[in-house]
Amino acid sequence: MSNKHPSDIPPRGETKSSRGQTVLRAILAVGGGLVLVVLGSLLVDFGLAPSWLTGATRDQSEAETAAAQSGGDGKQAALFQPPAESTIPDDDFGKSVRRGMAIFNDTGTNAHDFVGNDLSCSNCHLDAGRQAYSAPMWAAYPVYPKYRGKNKMVNTMEDRIKGCFTYSMNAQGSPSGGPPPYGSDVYRDLQAYFFWMSKGLPTGEKPEGAGFGKIDKPAQEPSRQRGEEVFAQNCAVCHGADGQGQKDINGKVVFPPLWGPHSFNWGAGMHKVDAAAAFIKHNMPLSEPNKLSVQEAWDVAAFVDSHPRPNDPRQIGDVTVKDAFDKWHHKHQGFYGKEVDGELMGPGYPSGDQASVPAQNENSGG
Ligand code: HEC
Numbered sequence: 555m556s557n558k559h560p561s562d563i564p565p566r567g568e569t570k571s572s573r574g575q576t577v578l579r580a581i582l583a584v585g586g587g588l589v590l591v592v593l594g595s596l597l598v599d600f601g602l603a604p605s606w607l608t609g610a611t612r613d614q615s616e617a618e619t620a621a622a623q624s625g626g627d628g629k630q631a632a633l634f635q636p637p638a639e640s641t642i643p644d645d646d647f648g649k650s651v652r653r654g655m656a657i658f659n660d661t662g663t664n665a666h667d668f669v670g671n672d673l674s675c676s677n678c679h680l681d682a683g684r685q686a687y688s689a690p691m692w693a694a695y696p697v698y699p700k701y702r703g704k705n706k707m708v709n710t711m712e713d714r715i716k717g718c719f720t721y722s723m724n725a726q727g728s729p730s731g732g733p734p735p736y737g738s739d740v741y742r743d744l745q746a747y748f749f750w751m752s753k754g755l756p757t758g759e760k761p762e763g764a765g766f767g768k769i770d771k772p773a774q775e776p777s778r779q780r781g782e783e784v785f786a787q788n789c790a791v792c793h794g795a796d797g798q799g800q801k802d803i804n805g806k807v808v809f810p811p812l813w814g815p816h817s818f819n820w821g822a823g824m825h826k827v828d829a830a831a832a833f834i835k836h837n838m839p840l841s842e843p844n845k846l847s848v849q850e851a852w853d854v855a856a857f858v859d860s861h862p863r864p865n866d867p868r869q870i871g872d873v874t875v876k877d878a879f880d881k882w883h884h885k886h887q888g889f890y891g892k893e894v895d896g897e898l899m900g901p902g903y904p905s906g907d908q909a910s911v912p913a914q915n916e917n918s919g920g
């Protein structure tokens with residue numbers, strides 16, 4: 555991947571407008587007076603208000619984005635623009651695409667039996683899996699099946715999605731106790747959605763915008779202490795001072811939890827400080843990509859990832875944290891198996907029935 559991205563990409567109209575819509579939705583959903591005031595001023599700070607007040611649609615702003623890119627300095631590879639939602643066909647295939655999109659955006663409702671935390675796929679794969687540098691699904695679909703070192707096998711797209719259910723969605727704590735079984739319609743519909751979204755991209759080539767993008771190494775070792783301050787200033791307003799996020803009056807998640815019993819587990823990709831730093835640099839604070847310096851992104855990633863969370867589902871029975879560390883975590887840049895303020899990171903939270911957690915060699919990562 556080229557290393558000139560994405561810090562020198564101009565702010566994207568489409569991103570801004572859809573972020574604005576997310577924040578607007580959040581305000582409408584939360585509805586509380588105080589929150590409204592706080593978020594209202596955030597909108598002004600972020601310069602978000604105009605894009606949604608003027609009613610810019612996604613299609614319009616996509617055109618602006620494309621124009622901004624082609625009118626740039628010519629060094630930037632144009633980012634693929636996934637098709638507009640309005641082009642989903644009105645037939646049985648389109649119905650499957652729409653079901654997949656619904657699962658992606660509200661996983662706890664639409665794939666209820668397999669979700670063991672408060673997250674949805676779109677909390678990490680932003681803008682319904684469309685946003686470049688937040689591991690967008692249009693960029694993923696054309697490069698599968700693909701060999702992954704994490705589970706030492708060729709992963710189909712189904713395997714890969716299963717990984718995100720197992721770890722990022724903490725399926726061990728779900729009503730069914732595990733991820734959707736192979737062949738489930740959940741995978742079928744999600745794949746229909748990704749396939750539809752990647753229309754026109756060549757297979758076997760990793761497009762620009764894939765993954766979380768690059769982040770430079772920090773000048774100094776990442777520091778939880780400095781990260782705590784970055785967090786208080788840039789993140790707590792939405793995710794809460796305790797990192798537990800916020801729900802609306804109907805109990806729907808508006809800002810997702812970053813650690814604790816309702817977040818992703820110790821096996822998830824986001825628990826690695828390098829992955830979280832890249833995600834945060836390019837995507838957080840919401841709607842302000844690249845606001846944080848490289849050092850701040852690493853520091854706040856270290857702060858977020860040095861808190862307790864649900865246990866690694868591979869660490870079952872008599873597998874100790876130390877065993878799991880030696881087997882799966884020793885190469886990771888993370889806090890699993892380490893002590894933070896005298897507390898061992900890794901024992902996790904009790905997760906109910908452990909009977910249907912994945913076998914130890916079935917560890918497709920997420
Ligand atoms: C807590 C954050 C988080 C959540 C929630 C999450 N994922 Fe992921 N996902 C990740 C991370 C981290 C990666 C690895 C990104 C990379 O390789 O740069 C990833 C990668 C993927 C990939 C492969 C992307 C690629 O380019 O190879 C797919 C497909 C995927 N996730 C699907 C899903 C689906 C479907 C859901 C919901 C069922 C989901 N994810 C929920 C964090 C998350």
Ligand code: HEC
Nearest residue numbers: 676677678681788789792809810811812834838839840854
């Ligand atoms: C304006 C509100 C807002 C601010 C400020 C903000 N976030 Fe977020 N964050 C969100 C929302 C909303 C999502 C889910 C994205 C979605 O669903 O579109 C999210 C998602 C995330 C995720 C992935 C999901 C999860 O639960 O792990 C991480 C990690 C994260 N934010 C970290 C941060 C950090 C670190 C900061 C500060 C540097 C920050 N955020 C600032 C609103 C915010």
